[in-house]
Amino acid sequence: MRLHRFFVQQEIGDQDSVVIRDSDFFHQIKNVFRFTTGGQIILFDNSGYEYHTLIASLEKGEVNCSIVSRKTSKGEPARELHLFCSIIKKDKFEWILEKGTELGVSRFVPLLSDRSEKKDLNMERAQKILIESAEQSGRTMVPMIAPIMNFEGALATDFPCFAFHPKADVFTVEHAGKISPLGIFIGPEGGWTERELFLFKKHNIKIYSLGAQVLRAETAAVAITSLILLQ
Numbered sequence: 563m564r565l566h567r568f569f570v571q572q573e574i575g576d577q578d579s580v581v582i583r584d585s586d587f588f589h590q591i592k593n594v595f596r597f598t599t600g601g602q603i604i605l606f607d608n609s610g611y612e613y614h615t616l617i618a619s620l621e622k623g624e625v626n627c628s629i630v631s632r633k634t635s636k637g638e639p640a641r642e643l644h645l646f647c648s649i650i651k652k653d654k655f656e657w658i659l660e661k662g663t664e665l666g667v668s669r670f671v672p673l674l675s676d677r678s679e680k681k682d683l684n685m686e687r688a689q690k691i692l693i694e695s696a697e698q699s700g701r702t703m704v705p706m707i708a709p710i711m712n713f714e715g716a717l718a719t720d721f722p723c724f725a726f727h728p729k730a731d732v733f734t735v736e737h738a739g740k741i742s743p744l745g746i747f748i749g750p751e752g753g754w755t756e757r758e759l760f761l762f763k764k765h766n767i768k769i770y771s772l773g774a775q776v777l778r779a780e781t782a783a784v785a786i787t788s789l790i791l792l793q
Contacts, residue, residue, distance in 0.1 A: 566595060567604040567612070567697045569704055574607050574629070579618065582625045592620050603627070606702040610634060637700035639666035639791045642743035646716050646723070647783055648675040648750035649683060654780040656691055661784045662705070663695035666791045668743070669706040675713050677752035683710060713758060717765045719745055725762045725769045726782055727754055733770035738790050746790070748783045 570587065574580050582588075591597045601617040605627065612635045615627040645667045647658055659670060670692075672683050688707050696704045723745035726733070738744060747767065754762075762769055772785055 565602055565604045565614070567606065567700070569693045569697055570605050570607050572607065573609065574605060574611075574613055574632075575609075576632070577629060579626065579628045580605070580613075580615075582627065583623065584625075585623055588620070588623050588625055591617070591625050602630075606635070606696075608703050610638065610702050612702050635700065635702040638703055640742070641666075641740070641791060642668045643787065643791060644669045644671060644719075644721075644723075644743060644745040645783065645787065646671040646673050646711075646745055646747045648673045648748060648779065649678050649680045649710070650750055650779050651680060652684075654778075655680075655683070656688070658780050658783045659688055659691045659707075660695045662787055663692050663701070664699040665784070665787045666701070667705050667787060668703075669708065671708045671716060672710045673713060673716055673747070674710060675750050676755040676758060677750045679750065685709075714761070716747075717761060717767070721745060723747060723767045725749075725754070725759075725767050726771060726786060727759060727769050728771050728776050730769045730771040732773055733786070733789070735789055735793060737768070737770065744790065746783075746786055748779055748786070751779055 570582055597617055599617055599619060603615055604612050605615055606612040611632050613632050614630040616630055617625060618628045619626040645662055649655060649672050674681060692704050692707060721743045722741050725747035772782060
């Protein structure tokens with residue numbers, strides 16, 4: 563039987579039991595999933611471990627869990643990937659967050675580029691999507707999401723990055739090698755401007771394409787992430 567997985571903010575460590583005092587978590591356990599005493603769930607806390615637990619009690623807004631076992635999950639990729647993604651329409655950007663988390667992205671960086679039509683992002687909702695996607699996909703680490711960055715600020719990274727543009731040499735997995743961490747830049751619906759392409763080159767960020775097809779931003783983000791992480 564596949565157990566339901568839940569992310570908790572507090573560190574569990576090597577404790578034999580943990581008491582979770584979180585009203586949203588309590589509501590989810592008791593009223594949404596209708597767990598009772600003796601129910602079995604999986605907890606993870608961004609430590610890289612997941613914990614098989616038994617619900618010892620549910621009362622006064624607290625969930626008391628007994629730790630049965632602890633193990634390292636195989637749900638985390640070997641490579642650390644940072645996805646710098648221009649902000650696009652709400653539903654499409656949220657889809658990138660969801661699928662990117664499932665695939666193993668370590669950190670999302672919402673980007674304001676020259677042709678960004680949308681300028682803001684509901685960070686609370688974005689965080690909720692990341693948590694739910696991590697729970698569903700078997701990860702033990704919820705990806706980070708950075709504050710919205712302007713284009714120039716995002717270029718000042720201290721690790722290798724690639725950008726993607728239709729009119730460039732075709733990308734192959736060999737280009738990425740085993741680089742980690744690695745940053746990937748995905749443009750908006752209208753693509754990168756000439757100014758931005760110039761700045762990529764100025765900052766020694768290599769530019770590649772995914773072939774002859776012109777992909778939507780959200781398709782390109784998931785395609786590139788899959789090529790790099792599902793090896």
